[in-house]
Amino acid sequence: MVEKSRSLTIVANLILLVGVLYILTPIYLTVTTASQSYEFMLANGLAWVPGDRLVDNIARIFTETRLPLQMLNSLIVAFGSALAICALSFISAFAIVYFRRRWAGVVFALILASIMLPLDVRVITTYQVAANVLAPINGLLDISGLNGLIAQIFGEPLHLHWRILNTHFGLIAPLVAHGMGTFLFRQTFLTLPIDLLKAARMDGAGPLRFMFDIVLPLSRSSFAALFVLTFLAGWTSYLWPLVASSTPDMQTAVVGLAKLNPGGDGEIPDFPLIMAGAVVVSIVPLTMIALLQRFLVRGLVLTEK
Structure with missing residues (x-):
């Protein structure tokens, strides 16, 4: 059993908080970038503040791509x-x-x-x-010599293709x-x-x-x-x-x-x-x-x- 310790609990919560921020930060930047216009990105670069173009950009996904x-x-x-x-x-x-x-x-x-x-x-x-x-069947036909016999009878060897x-x-x-x-x-x-x-x-x-x-x-x-x-x-x-x-x-x-x-x-x-x-x-x-x-x-x- 792990004994309860306030300091251990605080450290564990801090580690969890850092992990959550590490995961959520790229997701947040993805959504904020998707909510900006192309002109805004050219002028300001990376956007940390959400914009008002998210619905328009999503609509472009369905109409232009x-x-x-x-x-x-x-x-x-x-x-x-x-x-x-x-x-x-x-x-x-x-x-x-x-x-x-x-x-x-x-x-x-x-x-x-x-x-x-x-x-x-x-x-x-x-x-x-x-x-x-x-192709493996064609290889077996060639190795076994059956393709040679088929070529003599039908004029050309058998080559299966799928x-x-x-x-x-x-x-x-x-x-x-x-x-x-x-x-x-x-x-x-x-x-x-x-x-x-x-x-x-x-x-x-x-x-x-x-x-x-x-x-x-x-x-x-x-x-x-x-x-x-x-x-x-x-x-x-x-x-x-x-x-x-x-x-x-x-x-x-x-x-x-x-x-x-x-x-x-x-x-x-x-x-x-x-x-x-x-x-x-x-x-x-x-x-x-x-x-x-x-x-x-x-x-x-x-x-x-």
């Missing part, structure tokens, strides 16, 4: 990747914990290895795969390959009493009924926590959407927000417009955190058995 469509793309990518990660992680962790096989530990180790190789590290190879998902770049599926699929969700669900399943499985077998429940009727309701906090984390990761993902989307109509909001900054030398960015875009783009993740915060905390600390 592609951010609304790009936010829809971000919503599709974030929701799709979060749902796919939760479903795949839940099923894989269930198989590893409740279907005990000799190779279960090896499979779990390989899944955890994906954490060591995030998408930003393997972006080049991922791009090559997304450029033609069927390009998923610049599509919603192509933006979502590489984000799903991550093992953190499987690790989270596995740790949750290990906290559940083994007697639940025995009781389900005695009642004649099969694996699917045990998974959906017993394990899934007991794991809803972990499911919600993982969904929030992966949704935020998909919403804020920058490098892969930048590489995989070649048209502005398929880019995500974070990429579109970066594109608002002019690339020409000597051009002064419209900082009020950019900051207004940052405010608009931040509404969705902030709302997600506000609505599911309690599930996020309970799921991460694994307090619900």
Whole structure:
């Protein structure tokens, strides 16, 4: 037990206050900058006092930029990747914990290895795969000599091609390959009493009924926590959407927000417009955190058995 001490309480409160100011100051500057006009920023620079142009700048985001469509793309990518990660992680962790096989530990180790190789590290190879998902089949056809036989019969070898770049599926699929969700669900399943499985077998429940009727309701906090984390990761993902989307109509909001900054030398960015875009783009993740915060905390600390 930590003894109560007035001096310790004062120091802790001061540290918390400094941390809050450190976090809120950039947010405050973002809102104040978004509320100023472009001419005001050129004349005065950084603004610490709010202006009266916030609504006008936000309206410009919806009329002069592609951010609304790009936010829809971000919503599709974030929701799709979060749902796919939760479903795949839940099923894989269930198989590893409740279907005990000799190779279960090896499979779990390989899944955890994906954490060591995030998408930003393997972006080049991922791009090559997304450029033609069927390229490994073409390689097998060439190595096995079947392409030579096909060329003799039909006059030309067989080359399969399936390009998923610049599509919603192509933006979502590489984000799903991550093992953190499987690790989270596995740790949750290990906290559940083994007697639940025995009781389900005695009642004649099969694996699917045990998974959906017993394990899934007991794991809803972990499911919600993982969904929030992966949704935020998909919403804020920058490098892969930048590489995989070649048209502005398929880019995500974070990429579109970066594109608002002019690339020409000597051009002064419209900082009020950019900051207004940052405010608009931040509404969705902030709302997600506000609505599911309690599930996020309970799921991460694994307090619900």
